[in-house]
Amino acid sequence: MIKIGIVGASGYSGSELLRFLVNHSGGLQVALCTSETYAGQGIESVLPNLRGFLSSAFEPLDLDSLKENVDVVVLAVPHKVAMSFVPQILAQGLRVVDFSADYRLGDAETYETWYHAEHTSPELMPQAVYGLPERYRAKIRDAQLVANPGCYPTSAILAAMPLVAQGAVELDSIIVDSKSGISGAGPKPRENTHYPNREANVVAYNIGVHRHTPEIEQELSAVASEPVRVTFTPHLVPMTRGILSTVYMHLTEKMSTEEALSIYSSFYEREPFVRVLPLGTYPETKAVLGSNYCDVGLEMDTRTRRVVAMAAIDNLGKGAAGAVVQNLNLMFGCNETDGLKMPGMMP
Amino acid sequence: MIKIGIVGASGYSGSELLRFLVNHSGGLQVALCTSETYAGQGIESVLPNLRGFLSSAFEPLDLDSLKENVDVVVLAVPHKVAMSFVPQILAQGLRVVDFSADYRLGDAETYETWYHAEHTSPELMPQAVYGLPERYRAKIRDAQLVANPGCYPTSAILAAMPLVAQGAVELDSIIVDSKSGISGAGPKPRENTHYPNREANVVAYNIGVHRHTPEIEQELSAVASEPVRVTFTPHLVPMTRGILSTVYMHLTEKMSTEEALSIYSSFYEREPFVRVLPLGTYPETKAVLGSNYCDVGLEMDTRTRRVVAMAAIDNLGKGAAGAVVQNLNLMFGCNETDGLKMPGMMP
């Protein structure tokens, strides 16, 4: 059994990871849950859905003793906090999966531009593997440090990648319009997560400056082998979970919806968690609710030679905790789908 | 492997049963899914969350050939339709679990009073076992015909039973005020399930005449060994899944919240899916969302010597498909919790 330590296990990503792992039958086991806020409190009293599953308490973080208790550390803490822990954990020989953005970008300069913070361990950035199995499966298996992708980037990259890889897209034409549930903002109550402010309300935010932008660009640039810039606009819509990203791309040459779908189907043929939808069917967030699936669909706007490609994920599933389980499975030689073969919850 | 045939598998109860069963590792296997509406269509195209799990199509129902294909039939069809099938299925020696109300009540007269329909196989009513494991576990194991409880009754009975069993309650004082999600009305679009009619809206319905009333009364009467009449008021609240039943009971003698909780804890001590919440904590529907759990809590209104007991379930989980899985597990010697150890989905 591989023993997992989750640092920051009371937040949404951490607790969703617990929800996935309590029934993982393939050799992964939760050995330690830390929480700054709830240290000493029973996990069940903080996370009532898990009542009956975990009788232990949240513990304070003791970086020095991790090695004695766990084989791998999952960091479910904010950016900047993550990089304050990672070097010390890696130094103990432990492997790390990091939910945060601290090691997703390839260079410190881009990080500092978008996050307005100095990166304190830039030397680790090159060795971190971007934890998107659909691109880096082999590297993830051997990685010491996996940077789990952001929720928006996961949906945007999976929606755009096959046609970008094909060279079929004008690279300066990519626009990502994302609609997200509120849980992406985390468990801490704020103005913009206050129920009356979000019910029956849709609004865009962080236009042009959202920190997931460079992550999308980095990966699509790598796919294209050319620099890609995207316009990315996230919106909040009145639901708790789920992201639908609608990606607009101008094609270099005319293409039918059927042709494009065929490219997508081939591209994702062996992917266990990407489902390419048939002609005329578009992704809906509810079909992947609570799961690790990403549904991808598309339609050609033939009059303007634009493709409208869409991806739906659960931001806490494939967009966070599900991806971590998938990465842990790869890192520790489990079956990649262990603990993840739950369908979305519908209706 | 026990082969299960689901009749009416495209409805909410049926499709939720599929969601539970696709990962059942304990020996239950879906062998046949029929649907009147969707016969011939791929299951995946009708139930997009199950894409990748079930490659077969819905089939038309052929009562005569069931025996060749399945070991047990789950009927996920409306009342009246169910009793038109059951005698013929039982006659083939197949066991049956019936989602409908047709065999829940002990006598045809009560059925006819509340359902305004003649019961066509009253001779089978006495042999049907009411599928509430918390009361009839032993009988369910051996039953040929299990009548799966209604969603409201499951919540009301589990909330009231321990104190009624204790003889601590004035039996003419029981009031059940239930708040239900919309999915209880099934997948067919109607006025009262139309999104704009239900969003931001709360309303009571079927006051004094809801058909789950005699079911609650029958079981609480059996518990009390005396006739019990309840006032039952169901309400629709703006959510898809979940029932919270608030049960008011006048006590025969003064009792503290702690004493009452202690009675509940003892009563449900060995129940794998009833969780008695600690003092000061009340059930919330989201903690059991998508699961087979029932959370029970209570508070004493000492000024009026009334207890306010509450139970939360997912109407499609413990209130329908989860209970069927639990019953199938019992009937076929599986571990009672197989396929059901999924926590609720929170947030």
Next chain:
Amino acid sequence: MIKIGIVGASGYSGSELLRFLVNHSGGLQVALCTSETYAGQGIESVLPNLRGFLSSAFEPLDLDSLKENVDVVVLAVPHKVAMSFVPQILAQGLRVVDFSADYRLGDAETYETWYHAEHTSPELMPQAVYGLPERYRAKIRDAQLVANPGCYPTSAILAAMPLVAQGAVELDSIIVDSKSGISGAGPKPRENTHYPNREANVVAYNIGVHRHTPEIEQELSAVASEPVRVTFTPHLVPMTRGILSTVYMHLTEKMSTEEALSIYSSFYEREPFVRVLPLGTYPETKAVLGSNYCDVGLEMDTRTRRVVAMAAIDNLGKGAAGAVVQNLNLMFGCNETDGLKMPGMMP
């Protein structure tokens, strides 16, 4: 023109009052809006729905200069804060309408029992008029200090009053089960108003200890001319506005639904904002959304001789700001319905 000063105008009650008053054509005018949090900021920037209606800024509260600027003060501040202002305002000869609970109860002892705070101006309690026009219309006209009713009490009292007044109810049998939208908790983000915690979730709270209990009891006792105790259970349901209160009462004698409805219709015959619904129609919160209406309906549970009476209001409308406008209209000789003839917003 009567000049109104609103103290605490940026909260939900205050801003809803602004929404009602911007189009009041009958002689009421907003002359001053104070806000501790937003003093100095433009009202429009804080309340974007009011953009174009109010070009002024929130001001700090200066108790001493109120007299120079306004004819009446509406206090939209929390309890305890209200009573720290009221004596001084009254002393200036200004009339006051208080949203808070500080002057709703008739005696300081009850206040202190339920609010766990000492009342600092008990001598003013007897002169305050409980601002429910359906009971105290004449007194409100002449009042110096109007205590605007709580949202739950408004719905519970209006649902129960006609039968209680008739002497038709066993007074120890009254149970109030209320379902409320989230806005009742105010604009400050908290755990229990965090969108992911409230969406798709129903839960009871403050059972047996909610502070609106003595208010319901006080008024129903006055109606009955006998002490009344009620069991009151508030619930949060996933919507922003609206309260549905379901009131259970055991009748002293058998009565048909038609008879009871006829009593209600007579009782509320001249009330401009209470609508008694016809037989078989139950109140739904959306029909009164954003309005000052209270819809009342009922059904007899003849088997148990209980009546199920229901009232629906918008907690911010008839449950708060609408009632204040109605009271101001009465106090200043306007037409009682001025500024309030807006239907609910449906769908």
Next chain:
Amino acid sequence: MIKIGIVGASGYSGSELLRFLVNHSGGLQVALCTSETYAGQGIESVLPNLRGFLSSAFEPLDLDSLKENVDVVVLAVPHKVAMSFVPQILAQGLRVVDFSADYRLGDAETYETWYHAEHTSPELMPQAVYGLPERYRAKIRDAQLVANPGCYPTSAILAAMPLVAQGAVELDSIIVDSKSGISGAGPKPRENTHYPNREANVVAYNIGVHRHTPEIEQELSAVASEPVRVTFTPHLVPMTRGILSTVYMHLTEKMSTEEALSIYSSFYEREPFVRVLPLGTYPETKAVLGSNYCDVGLEMDTRTRRVVAMAAIDNLGKGAAGAVVQNLNLMFGCNETDGLKMPGMMP
């Protein structure tokens, strides 16, 4: 008093028009409400929010007698039905405002391409005035036939128009990504308006073929004096009312957000119902809920030289019934804002 006849008054557009008109003080009066479905039934029993406002019943439509009862006819019926009535109504000398799409487009060919139906009165198309006061105020005053704009086009045109008029936009670059509440689909229950299908769900629909596309293109082409083609993708989001349209446009030359906002502010300077939001503030649908306002905001994505312009409306308000009131006010010499000075309902 101008007497208004509403044909199809029980649908969402018609009933919202009633909600606006019951308090119109400027000389417009509802004289006739027809409904095919509800003829003979009391308006109050069908539209419970209007209880107490309209004591009459829905009537069957008698085209021949309209002239005797009304001065103007508002058609709140589907396309194709509208054009089967309009010639006969105009022939009686009555003026018409048509909610439907039948006379929005300038030529029958475009109509037939997008609506897959023959236009039966193409000769009336040129004389119809597109009822967007922000473009055609003067013509609306004198129009016999006003074609009320579609909800999506209203939001898209108002978001894009100032920069298109300025010549600042590459005309082949316009993408409209709209997020709509469910009420746009009307009151008839369907699969895609079924509560459980829409709650917690986001999905795109009618990509590349939505019938509002040619309407957006026609008006932006007129503004630009050049043919404009847009990619338009509507999405359903879980709320009843509201549209947020996010419009992406590539600029011909670099421009700051401040410069662009200044262009918008000038352009809409005298518009009573378009509110240009200040720098850094984006439109949210709730701020215009239930109102006739359109909030417009924008942000420059300087890295890609794209502007992200947004408009929020209530699809039943400024997107339907509010616009009709505004047009009626213009047509009959009322104050343009009569009956429309209601702020949005927030929270």
